[in-house]
Amino acid sequence: MLTVDGLSRSHSSVRGAASVGPDTRGEVLLAEATRKPKVTAGCRLVGGRWVSRYDGTVHTSATGLHIDHLVALSEAWKSGAYRWTNGTRRRYVTTWATRSR
Numbered sequence: 390m391l392t393v394d395g396l397s398r399s400h401s402s403v404r405g406a407a408s409v410g411p412d413t414r415g416e417v418l419l420a421e422a423t424r425k426p427k428v429t430a431g432c433r434l435v436g437g438r439w440v441s442r443y444d445g446t447v448h449t450s451a452t453g454l455h456i457d458h459l460v461a462l463s464e465a466w467k468s469g470a471y472r473w474t475n476g477t478r479r480r481y482v483t484t485w486a487t488r489s490r
Contacts, residue, residue, distance in 0.1 A: 417456045426451060 411419060411432045418434055419425065426437025434451040441448070448454055462470075462482070470478055 414456045415451075418451050418454065 410416075411428060411434070415428070415432060415434060418437070418439070419428070421439055422437045423440055424436070424438035426434040429435055437449070437451060439448045439451075439454060440446070465481060470481065473481070
């Protein structure tokens with residue numbers, strides 16, 4: 390799990406909304422795959438292939454791949470988001486992600 394000065398993915402999770410099909414993370418992984426994975430009935434991605442844009446590392450499992458807005462979340466955290474309530478962080482992430490599309 391990636392952490393930045395106390396920030397972890399659990400601090401900005403936007404889970405809990407009812408959905409049909411892959412969540413945003415799954416949609417990004419599907420779009421970025423160089424070999425498309427299969428999507429199970431539970432929306433789990435199986436198989437597939439991804440190549441890191443940063444270092445060329447090849448991944449053949451979606452498990453462990455982080456899809457998020459690392460720089461923006463890191464900067465918010467360093468600027469005081471660590472003091473926000475979970476609800477405020479959730480609203481920030483949701484609003485930021487919606488506007489950045």
